[in-house]
Amino acid sequence: MAIGDISKQPIKYIVNTHYHGDHTGSNAYFAEAKGSTIFAHDNVRKRLADKEDHTHAELPVVTYQQGMTFHFNGDTINVMYMPAGHTDSDSVVWFEEANVLHPGDLFFEGRFPYIDLDGGGTVTGYINNVTKLIGMLKDDTKIIPGHGKLATKADYQKALDMLVDTTAMVKSMKAEGISLDDAVEQGLGEKYTAWAWNFITEEKWISTLYKGL
Template sequence: MRSLLAVLVTVPALALAQPAGVEKVPVTSTPVAGNVHLLVGAGGNIAVSVGPDGLLIVDDQFEPLAPKIHKALDKLSQAKIAYVLNTHWHGDHTGGNAVFGREGRIVAQREVRTRLAAGQDQGSRGVIAPAKKEALPVITYDTGMSLYFNGEEVRLTHLPAGHTDGDTLVYFTGSNVMHTGDQFVLDSFPFVDVASGGSLEGYVRNVEQVLQTLPPNVKIIPGHGALTDRAGMERFVAMLRETVSLVRAKRDAGKTLEQVKAEGLPEKYKVYGEGFIKQDFWLETVYRGLEKGAAKATDGK
């Protein structure tokens, strides 16, 4: 039986590698609320704070898109980039660091710097080289910090191991806009990157806690997917709870992973498998995650 880590190296490179032809993708800008705008291109969503202090961006997609991102930013403001915040270390969120890190200070949770600096051996998929010096965060934190920028507090909160071990929630307190990184993706199955310290149990717990503490009327920028609100996160949490519960019941009844895959999920979750993470991969992620949790519980006795 393969380990979850072995399974995860077969994932297409949404999180870690740059897709071919990415430079041809357009980058579009949409106002969100207050100081905050949303840039969409290829890879993770980018939040932009625009105001008298300059520009602050959350994530920066892939390096070949940097010229188009610059053009989109120039339409919002001719000011310089003061800060680049990374929600986690994956290349579709940090690929532009080498460019934008020459302009503004990169800020991230400590594990993000550690993983970027080390790179990663993906076995048969090749090796992700260590990041260049200019692509590394120069300001790091353990549990969180705040920046006071463009007239509001920008609150960074580290979430325990979930999507990875270095995930950060970014909340623009005055604009009432939250960027979740990949701890929340809209109407899609998520990627739990065990190889980067992620955890199924932690992922579900994190997003449940975020949902419970959402400010009223907050606008939410997910790691991937359209701008949304509390209702979008509620749908996502309901999907997580139900699919994990279904797989747990089948596993507890003695069904194999192959049987669970063959039976699939209810029709209403078909759309979630149309994103990057397909239904079979999500079922395997959940099944292996539950196995790991059960083994941990046994070892603890």
């Protein structure tokens, strides 16, 4: 367990930033083996409980609608629910004194993001949330993305610029009556080649924007 290299203290609290398995898959382990209490937005619990094969232990025990504040380790840690963006269960974790933001999957560093349209995510909400978060940051805030390496406000701004620009491109293709297949064929240009990765290819990103707008 990677956290064991950072601290040997008990893991009292776990916050799920949303319901996806790569962010909740160890809930049962922490609850059962470590006695951790799991916190999350109401919709995380709902969506996990909706899975046919869910176990009781993996469900968050404390849920909230808007967010909560932990006063812990000498820091003030604000957990804030964000309106439907990556999913409809997204929270971000803002460590005030440490000046660190963990936006969960509202940040894929240097890559096209996954927007889970079937899990309540929305393209517009994702962009609005990122815009709002960047507005809260200081120039030297450290950002721990949901995927990708430790980042800065400037990196987050780059991701927002890409979101806004590619969204406008696909929106105008749609407005011109271009089909999804033709939009994929046309592509987003060389500028964004490096943002594609094995999970969210350029095709998948265009299709998310096309369907989500």
